[in-house]
Amino acid sequence: MSDSPQPYRVLARKYRPRSFHELIGQDAMVQTLGNAIRRGRLAHAFLMTGVRGVGKTSTARLIAKALNCIGADGQGGPTIDPCGVCEPCTAIAEGRHIDVVEMDAASHTGVDDVREIIEAVRYAAVSARYKIYIIDEVHMLSKNAFNALLKTLEEPPAHVKFLFATTEVNKVPVTVLSRCQRFDLRRIPADLLASHFAHVVEAEQVAAEPDALSLIAQAAEGSARDGLSILDQAIAHAEMGEGEPVVTAAQVRDMLGLSDRGAVRRLLGLLLAGDTAALLVAVRDQYALGVEPLALMRGLMELVHAVTLVKAGRDIASPGQSAEERDALADWASQIGFAPLHRLWQLLVKGHDEVASAVLPIESCEMALLRVMHAATMPDPGEIARMLREGGPLAAAAPGAVAATTGAGPAAQLPATFPDLIEAFWQRGKGQLAQELHDSVALVRYAPPEIDYRAAPSLSADFAARIVPALKEVTGVAWRVAQSDGEAQPTLLAQEQAAQANARATILETPVVKAAMAAFPDAELDDRLEQWSVGQ
Structure with a gap:
């Protein structure tokens, strides 16, 4: 009878790093650890922290191999390049080494579990150089468990090493942190992830479009494990080509419910152009294609953020970025000011939060985008005041913006005289500021919405900080208020x-x-x- 085929192993397990060379995106940590091993300056406890899937537990296992490796000839010592073929290396890789104990703190939270470790550390390792305890999600230990571990953690026997891993380092007591050598594992950059996934699909004899791998890398958000899980799903979702599956960008977008970047650009263009009917049709078209409203809002936020970075002079070009996208970003960055971009961002953030908690997500998405269209690119109060003073039209601040219609007439509608302004403060219930304006402000110039003044000794030190927002509240216009050394009228x-x-x-x-x-x-x-x- 023929042997049964080997069970399938998911990519996240199959391509778990077997050496520090295969651990991507953590070069600084590997260098530090390598120097410590070469110089014999090994800590008795290590703490690995970082977001999910960046390699915390894998790093702990690699450290265990590095400390216990004896080399292919059986004569080696601790090394940053474990051989992977000696008995300790293979046993640790297979999770069966008697002296390397892994414990999940999420399911062993109590003090009794820690007492077992405390009792066991007194005995020497059976077959390895070091007895190693790997405790995953160590922040889940109870307070009593941490307290029980402290003394042993501070002064463990020479043959014992502790390796901790956690995603929430802020929940680990400071008394424990101070006894560990800490390594902060970074999110893995998307370009490194995409390159890693390219090697994986090659090894798996699968064809994949570069754009598809870039999309998966971006969706992974810095996590190699998450990215490999998505890649696994994408391969299963892919259509068969000539003998092998082909992972395409379109299929990945469909699988993840992502909006096509070109569609998002067109959506932002309609938003800035003020084309209400076309905008609503485009939103519904994306929804019909399976794009989630929340993903649509997020795509717009990413695009506005990219435009802002380009305007700020930052080079955000990436291998997966098309020439059309680069040109669109540069074009918008040259036309839209920072203030409208900031308002766009704030309105999109507010809309994103509303859609995330909405009973009717697509309807909330449409309403949020309509609000963005009619509010994001209108000039701010300071710009309106400037245009009113200059007698110009209330023009919009960005392409396609709706003209600001405030119902206000010329600047004469602002308090014409300083006493009129004080009277307005009295009428709005701001008696203290009105009294200070009356008693302690010596005018150098009053030209609404600007005031230059000299302060009498009786004027409070925080007057300037209080008067500017109060002026905007009372008059609806942003004022410029400044102290001056010019000739002033008496108060x-x-x-x-x-x-x-x-x-x-x-x-x-x-x-x-x-x-x-x-x-x-x-x-x-x-x-x-x-x-x-x-x-x-």
Whole structure:
């Protein structure tokens, strides 16, 4: 009877790194670890942290092999390049070495599980150079379990090494972190992942379009394991070519529910052009093709982010980027200002969050994009004020923007005089600021929406920080407020006090009052008479 065929192994397991040379994207960690091994400066505990699928547990197993390798001739010592053929290397790779113990902290969280380790570390390794404990997701250990481990972790026997792995290092107590040599494994760049996947499909005798591998690498978000799982699915999804499956970009987009990048560019173009009918048709077309509304919003966000980076002068060209996309990004970057781009981003972020939690995702997506179309590219209040002052039309700030219609007339609708502005503050319930404007602000220039002033000693130190947002709230326009060394008018309080003093002097000089004061030396001028006189 013929032997049964070997069971299929998923790509994520089949292509797990067997040496540090195969561990992609972690060169800094490998160099540090290699130097430590060569110099004999080995820590007693290592902590690997990073997002899922970047190689934390694989790195721990590689370290175990590196420390216990004896070489093909049986005479070797610890090395950053384990031979992979000696008994310790093969046993560790197959997960059957008696001195390398792996424990999943997610299912062994209690103090009793840790006590077993504490008891076992007292005994020497059976057949290896080091007894090694690999604890995955170590942050899942209970507080009591961590406390029980601390003393052993700080002063373990010379023959024991601890290797910890976690995705949530912030949940590991500081007392444990301080006793470990920490390695932060980075997200793997998309270009490295795509290159790795190209080697995998070649080894699997599968044809794949470069764009398809780039899409998978981007969807993996820095995780080699996630990317290999997606690639596994893509190969299963692929149509058979001449004897071998062919993974195409179109199939990957269909499988992942991704929108074609060209379709997203057309969608952004319609958004900026203000073509409402065409925009809604394009959104529904993408939805009919199986593109999720959330993926559509995310694609638009990525595109706006890319335009902003290009405008900022950053080179974001990648091997998978088409010439059409590069030209479109450069064109938009040259036409759209930073302020409209920031508003586009904020509105898309808000729309993305709404779609993510919506009962009706596609309807929420349409409403969010319509809001973006009619609000994102309108000029901000400062720009509106500038255009009003210059007597120009309220033009939009980017291609296709709807003209701003605020219902406001010319700048004369802003408070025409400084006292009018103070009165507006009183009417809006901002009495404290109104009083400060009246008592302690000496005007150098009042030209709405700009104020130059000199501060009286009585003016509070935080006045400038409080007055600018208050002016926008009261008038609906962004103001420029600045202190100046120019010649200033007296404060309104000082002007009123001067007027009262002049009125008093005038009254005291009249013949009737002079005669009265002479006849009654102790008499005083009533303030009400001064006020009446000033009013007259």
